[in-house]
Amino acid sequence: MATTSVPRDGDKQEEAGLNHWGDITVVVVYFILVLAVGFWSLCRPNRGSVRSYFLAGRSMAWWPVGASLFSSNIGSEHFVGLAGTGAASGIAIVLYEWMSMPLVLLLAWLFLPVYISAGVFTLPEYLQKRFGGQRLRIYLSVLAIILYVITKLAVTIFAGALFIQLSLGWDMYVSIVALLVVTGLYTVLGGLAAVIYTDTLQTAIMTIGAFSLVGISMNEVGGYNRLEVLYMEATPSIREENSTCGAPPSDAFHLLRDPVTSDQPWPGLFLQASLGCLWYWCCDQVIVQRTLAAKNLAHAKGGSILAGYLKIVPLFIMIWPGMISRALFPDDVGCVDPKECERACGNPVGCSNIAYPKLVLSLMPTGLRGLLMAVMLSAIMSSLTSILNSSSTLFTMDLWRRIRKHATERELLIVGRVFIAVMCGLSILWIPLVKSSQSGQLFVYIQAVQGYLGTPIGALFLFSILWKRMNEHGAFWGILIGHVCGIIRMVLDFVYPAPDCGEAETRPPVVYNVHYTYFCQMNLVITSLSIVIISLLTKPLPKEKLTGMTWWTRARADDIDVEEITLKPRINGAMEQSAADEEDTESVGTCRKWTDFVCGIPKKAEEHSLEEEAAQKKVFLKENRFWSNILNINAGIGLVIVAFLIGFFR
Numbered sequence: 001m002a003t004t005s006v007p008r009d010g011d012k013q014e015e016a017g018l019n020h021w022g023d024i025t026v027v028v029v030y031f032i033l034v035l036a037v038g039f040w041s042l043c044r045p046n047r048g049s050v051r052s053y054f055l056a057g058r059s060m061a062w063w064p065v066g067a068s069l070f071s072s073n074i075g076s077e078h079f080v081g082l083a084g085t086g087a088a089s090g091i092a093i094v095l096y097e098w099m100s101m102p103l104v105l106l107l108a109w110l111f112l113p114v115y116i117s118a119g120v121f122t123l124p125e126y127l128q129k130r131f132g133g134q135r136l137r138i139y140l141s142v143l144a145i146i147l148y149v150i151t152k153l154a155v156t157i158f159a160g161a162l163f164i165q166l167s168l169g170w171d172m173y174v175s176i177v178a179l180l181v182v183t184g185l186y187t188v189l190g191g192l193a194a195v196i197y198t199d200t201l202q203t204a205i206m207t208i209g210a211f212s213l214v215g216i217s218m219n220e221v222g223g224y225n226r227l228e229v230l231y232m233e234a235t236p237s238i239r240e241e242n243s244t245c246g247a248p249p250s251d252a253f254h255l256l257r258d259p260v261t262s263d264q265p266w267p268g269l270f271l272q273a274s275l276g277c278l279w280y281w282c283c284d285q286v287i288v289q290r291t292l293a294a295k296n297l298a299h300a301k302g303g304s305i306l307a308g309y310l311k312i313v314p315l316f317i318m319i320w321p322g323m324i325s326r327a328l329f330p331d332d333v334g335c336v337d338p339k340e341c342e343r344a345c346g347n348p349v350g351c352s353n354i355a356y357p358k359l360v361l362s363l364m365p366t367g368l369r370g371l372l373m374a375v376m377l378s379a380i381m382s383s384l385t386s387i388l389n390s391s392s393t394l395f396t397m398d399l400w401r402r403i404r405k406h407a408t409e410r411e412l413l414i415v416g417r418v419f420i421a422v423m424c425g426l427s428i429l430w431i432p433l434v435k436s437s438q439s440g441q442l443f444v445y446i447q448a449v450q451g452y453l454g455t456p457i458g459a460l461f462l463f464s465i466l467w468k469r470m471n472e473h474g475a476f477w478g479i480l481i482g483h484v485c486g487i488i489r490m491v492l493d494f495v496y497p498a499p500d501c502g503e504a505e506t507r508p509p510v511v512y513n514v515h516y517t518y519f520c521q522m523n524l525v526i527t528s529l530s531i532v533i534i535s536l537l538t539k540p541l542p543k544e545k546l547t548g549m550t551w552w553t554r555a556r557a558d559d560i561d562v563e564e565i566t567l568k569p570r571i572n573g574a575m576e577q578s579a580a581d582e583e584d585t586e587s588v589g590t591c592r593k594w595t596d597f598v599c600g601i602p603k604k605a606e607e608h609s610l611e612e613e614a615a616q617k618k619v620f621l622k623e624n625r626f627w628s629n630i631l632n633i634n635a636g637i638g639l640v641i642v643a644f645l646i647g648f649f650r
Contacts, residue, residue, distance in 0.1 A: 026370030030205065030377065031182065037198050058292070058620065062299040064200045066306025068290045068386075069104065071199035073307075074206065074314070075152075075383030076376055077446060080159035082314060083322030083356035087333050090231075090252025090323065091649060092264040094315045096447060099273035101308035101642045103281035105635050108304035110551065111282045112291050114465050116620055117554040121292075121397045123285055123461070130464050130549045131472035131541070134402065139476070140457070141398035143483075144285060145391050147453060149426055152286075152387045155446055160380035163357045179377070180424045183384045195385045196293060202378035203310070209368075209375035210317035216363055217324045227320070228253055230327035237330075238337045246336035248326070256650045268517030276451050276520045278458035285390040296620045301631045308638050312645065318356070325355035333358065391423050392416045451520040452490045456482025456527040463531050465551050474535030482527030489519050556621060 060068075085093045120126045124144070128137040157176055164170055221227050232248055239246040251257050256266040281287055294300035326333045333355045335341040338348035345351035360372045396416040401407060407415070460479045463470050493516070496507040505512055514522075546553045 020366045020369075022367040023370030023373065026367060027373050027377070030374035033201060034198055034381065035182070037201050040197070058616065059295050060196055060290075060293045060299065060303075061295065062302030063306060064196050065290055065294045065299060065303025066310070067203040067303075068196040068199035069287060069303060069307035070310040071203045071206070071378075071382040072286055072290060072386035073100075073311075074379060075156045076159035076163060076379040077155040077383075078314065079210075079318055079356050079376060079379050080163060080353050081155070081446060082318040083325070083359075084352035084354075086319035086322030087326040087355035088350070088352040089249050089263050090254070091315060091319055092251075092255050092257055092262075092266075092269060094319055094649075095255060095269050095273040095646070096277065097311050097314040098642050098645060099270075099277065100281060100311040101638050103274065103277060104287075104304045104308045104311070105301075105638070106278070107282045107288065108291060108297075108301040109635070111288070111461070111465060112300055113297065113621065114549070114551055114554050115288065115292065116297070116617065117548040119548075119617065122394055123283055123288060124394065124398045126549075127460075127464065127475065130546075131470075131475055132545065133472050136472065136476050136479075137398055138402065139479075141394045143453075144394055147450075148286075148387050148391050149423070151446065151449055152383065153423070153426075156380060156383045156387070159353070160376065163376045179380055180384065183381045183388070195389050196290065198385065199382050202382040205371075205378045206375050206382075207310075207313070207317070209371045209378075210313075210321075212368055213321055213360060213364065213372055214316055216365075216368070217321055217328075217359055220363060221324055221327055227324060227327060231323050234326045234330035234334055236334045236336055236340065238335070238340050246334055248334075252323075254650060255646060265515055265517065268515050268521065271521050272447070272451060272455075272517040275458065275524060276455045276517070278462065279454040279456075280450070280458075283457055283461040284454075285394055286386050289390055289393060294620075296622065298623055298627050298631060301635070305631065305634050305638055308635075309641075312641065321359050322352070322355040325359040326352075328362070329358055388420045388423050392419045395419045448493065448516045449490060451516060452486035452523070453483060455520045455524050456486065459524055459527045459531065463528070464549075467535075468546055468550050468552060469540055470531060470535045471538055471541050473538040474531045474533075477534050478527055478531030481530045482523055485523050485526055486520075489516075489523075555617070 082093065082097075115123075115126055118126050118129050120129065122141070124137040124140040127140060128134065160176070160179065164176075218224065218227070221230055231252060232250075234248055236246045249257075249263065251262065257264050257269075259265045259267050291300040291303065294303060331340070332344040333351055335344050335351050341351050342348045345354045347353070357376075360369065360376075364372055393416070396412050396419065400412065400415050404411065456479050459482070460475055464475065489511075492508065492511050496511050498507070498512075499505060548555045
């Protein structure tokens with residue numbers, strides 16, 4: 001039978017950097033487009049208010065909401081980390097992507113109506129309204145910002161820097177600082193609306209560019225059936241004789257793997273990808289803030305459905321390219337010898353993370369190589385803008401308003417922008433630590449760390465929305481117990497890393513016998529039991545505190561009386577600025593006028609009557625029966641497609 005001849009590592013050598021004018025032109029045009037869209041969003045009316053800056057004035061249609069949900073989630077760590085895990089162990093990791101469909105639908109159908117009913121800007125703000133007190137809100141706000149810096153910003157910068165270094169040959173600091181300057185510029189000026197509009201452009205670029213790579217690389221290996229053969233034969237030439245080290249797993253093309261001995265046991269993976277990731281899709285500020293910006297509930301649901309469908313494609317545009325890269329370059333991407341790995345990528349523990357950039361630089365022709373560079377830049381920038389905007393929202397609305405209880409709307413807008421600049425600075429300072437990271441499989445590392453700290457948050461919010469008996473003591477101490485357990489396991493993982501292939505096992509049994517996905521589910525149970533037991537042993541909340549705060553007591557469009565005060569997302573003191581605080585425009589300097597104009601800071605606080613705010617809330621929650629049925633049918637179709645794919649690749 002005829003076979004396709006596929007070159008190994010030595011047969012293809014990529015050029016260092018983008019030297020051709022065609023590639024450089026594509027990248028330059030990309031930057032011009034992004035900046036044009038970002039600055040175009042500055043021209044929209046009424047951008048000089050807290051609601052407009054942090055929630056895009058709640059005016060977004062379903063398609064930019066869906067595109068921004070996808071783009072905010074898909075970062076450079078996906079193109080590098082997800083492709084790397086595909087190269088190292090196959091397709092099982094895609095369950096994290098496919099199980100996003102039911103979770104993002106759960107956000108729009110279950111969680112979002114309660115968040116809107118509560119009238120909140122941030123998720124910690126919801127917990128304060130739900131339970132009272134400040135400690136829970138402050139705890140989660142600080143935790144979220146720390147997690148954004150340590151995990152989201154760190155891995156985005158690490159993965160992006162890796163790709164840029166390989167493709168452009170730039171110094172890491174120069175390339176990352178340049179990206180932060182561009183992304184920080186339109187994020188600072190435009191707020192969430194600029195982020196969502198540019199995310200929509202980034203999604204289109206990522207999808208088109210990534211599919212072009214799939215087509216070219218799949219043609220290179222001779223199709224999917226040929227890939228199955230080549231991948232299973234992709235063992236590095238330098239390894240110990242008669243050893244399984246460096247050999248692809250026998251179940252690489254299956255999702256449901258051995259529940260005990262596999263690197264991705266199917267029960268743990270399935271539960272962690274669903275229940276364990278509930279916090280991310282339904283309770284994380286970066287994701288939820290996009291749906292809060294929708295013009296009404298129907299558009300939020302439509303955007304969630306679109307994001308769910310888009311989350312199906314990572315198998316084809318990220319994992320398959322990673323596996324193809326290993327099939328083509330087994331000595332580099334699949335190396336197991338520390339010296340060989342050091343030579344191939346500078347990381348002695350493994351080089352699976354270079355799978356995607358190596359494929360791009362080796363296979364893509366002139367022009368398309370520049371397009372794929374734009375794809376990676378899109379992934380980096382969309383993640384950075386989303387993280388920066390959401391961090392700014394958390395700091396301004398949850399922490400600064402506690403420090404400055406009578407802060408004006410002008411002050412909050414300025415603080416939000418300044419904090420974005422601070423986050424950019426922290427990101428640059430974090431680069432040396434990221435550069436020294438020895439992550440073998442970046443995406444698995446991300447899921448493990450976020451699972452230890454994020455899984456308990458999902459339990460906290462789910463009980464908050466569905467169980468009226470839950471009180472503040474149960475919420476605070478339950479999440480604290482869950483996080484203590486998660487931190488202990490996370491520290492053990494860092495102190496006792498997995499031994500290299502062929503070396504003796506030295507980790508304690510709780511680490512090597514209990515897969516991280518199983519531990520996260522155990523921690524979910526511990527957190528849930530703690531919440532229930534402590535809540536039952538302490539005093540319940542009065543019924544009037546629960547109005548609008550749970551699924552059972554949420555406000556419905558038909559129940560809202562516009563004459564009543566039902567929505568109060570007001571800024572303490574901002575709307576009550578006295579005339580003495582308002583400066584006469586004639587006495588303001590030219591520099592101040594231009595600063596206010598560029599940043600969209602109003603001359604005086606924008607005022608909304610409580611009746612107008614209640615009316616806006618009623619409009620958001622009001623659903624047309626016809627479109628509601630269409631959305632429900634589409635959501636059902638999406639779930640069926642995901643179930644079919646899981647069954648097909650089982």
